[in-house]
Amino acid sequence: MKSPHAWSEYCKLMTPQLVETCTATPAAAGSAGLARALAAALPEWRFRPVLSRGGWYRLGGVVDGDGRRLADDLEAWAAAELAARDGDLGRLADELAEPARFATRLVGRTHYLVAPVGDGNDDFLQLEIEELQEVRGHRLFAGEPASLEELVDPRTGAGSVTAQPLGLPCYVFRRVQHVGAFLARLRAQKPERAGIQRMLDDWARSSAGAASAFCNHWVVATREHLDRYQQPRLSAQAIATAADAAPPFAAPAGSSGLRLQDALTRFDRAAGYPMAWFFHLLTTKAVPQWAAQAVVEDALAGFAYLPQRDVDTVRDWLHAPYSA
Template identity: 65%
Template sequence: MKSNQAWTEYCKSLSPAIVETCARTPVSAGGTSLARALHEALPDWQFRHALARGGWYRLGGIVDEHGQRITDNLEQWVEDALDACDGDIQQLIEENEGRTLYATRLVGQTHYLTANVGDEADNFLQLEIEDLQEMRAHRLFSNEPTTLEELVDPRGGNLNPLPLGLPYYTLRRIQHIGAFLTRMQAQKQEAAPIHRMLDDWSKSSAGANSDYANHWVIATREHLDRYHQPIFRAQPIATLPGDPPDFEAAPGTSGLNLQEALQRFDRAVGYPMAWYFHMLTTKAVPHWVAQSTVEDALTGFAYLPQRDVDIIRNWLHRPYAV
């Protein structure tokens, strides 16, 4: 097993091939084609397209009315121009009167791809690739802004943004999830919810039947606090297409009816104990279900393996949510 640092260096070594693959793979071909192209470039790894999350944008640059680029960094341009005007936004507006300048934004989505390394639940590589398209957004200064935010990203903006080019793939990050979570756990002695979830997965019927990375990705984040100490965040995201199914049982349901509701949910999601992990994360399953399953087990109605009952009982004693 590689050390955390070794995984970091190894992931860096894969980046050039991934960047090249992104550059030559058209977004229009779709996520499955991206995964296939990555396998051709990195035959040692069978990356699987797990999830695409969109609906976001980030600020881009500035273009004029002819589409000529003024800058790639809207915020920096505005900050420098304001500094030159001693922070007087009205003076900045007057100095640019008569110019037709448009802000751009990068609209996109993030593709998560995973490749298993070993049997442990967190032992997988996770690749995040963005597909981006630059759009011409609002005209600068036309809304007579009084604040920096109103200038660079006004509410509403341009309701009819104009594409400035084709969408394209770009590498955001590749990491070994286990290495990230090890660094995260080193911060505190007590396991975070994500560590408990992965431990539960490994001990449960879910882990015995399928790999964690087949059903979940982990959105990670690292930043420095005010004392310049690293802070780590990890959020599991189910790779279901769409929302999880409705849990078809009313509070107080037990016995055979509850067993059937659990089985329907698990079949719809694709693995045993799916109801439990969605109870922890998506809130698709209410918490009363855990209590009822344990009560059924104590009365001798054993429709869950004992290892799963033990996990649920432990959760009832020490609840957590991810």
């Protein structure tokens, strides 16, 4: 079994091959085609796609009305042009509003792929690959922007146009990490257990852990940044791989007994594993929190439709709630 440090170093060694594979795989192949390409490049690990998230973008560059590129970095271009005019935004608009210039955006989707490497719930590799497509966005200087931020990324419809693709989408490697190694670093940073760590512990002790691997149903969105003292700060959040398709919770507030049991059973069956209702209560909010109290009250009243280990898991959460 590799140590967290060894896994981190191994992920660094994998990176060049992953970058090459992403670059060589057309986005038209889809996530299944990407998984096949990864299996050929890294046959020792069977990465499989579990989640794709879109709806985000990054600022791109500057193009003219014919699509010719004028700058690769919109923010750097705007800052330099403004500085050349002593910070006079009005003068900048007067001099550069014509001929038409357009901002571009990199419209993206993040594909999460996982590969188990051991028996632990956090013992898996998580690969994040971005699918990016550059599009022509808003016309610069339309709507009289009042600040540099408003110029490069207006929050209203000023200057908006129908986005026009400037090229085909492509895959770009973002990162690969061993989730257990990241969480070990998180534990070293904070003496108290983070929500994601408590969730993993609860997964292991409950019926969910006995039925399925954590990475079959969840990915871990990680973040690392420097604080004002230039010290690294880590955070992690669990994301359900079926968050957008969480089954409905079919019990009104105040339900208990057979009605509540039926709602929990239906939810778990639709999600595909026991105790799904509890873990969605922690994360997606698809299940209301009153259900946890009602489950424990039913158990205390002698109506025990959950195994004792699951009742204990829910009761402990009620005594010390957390979200993940």
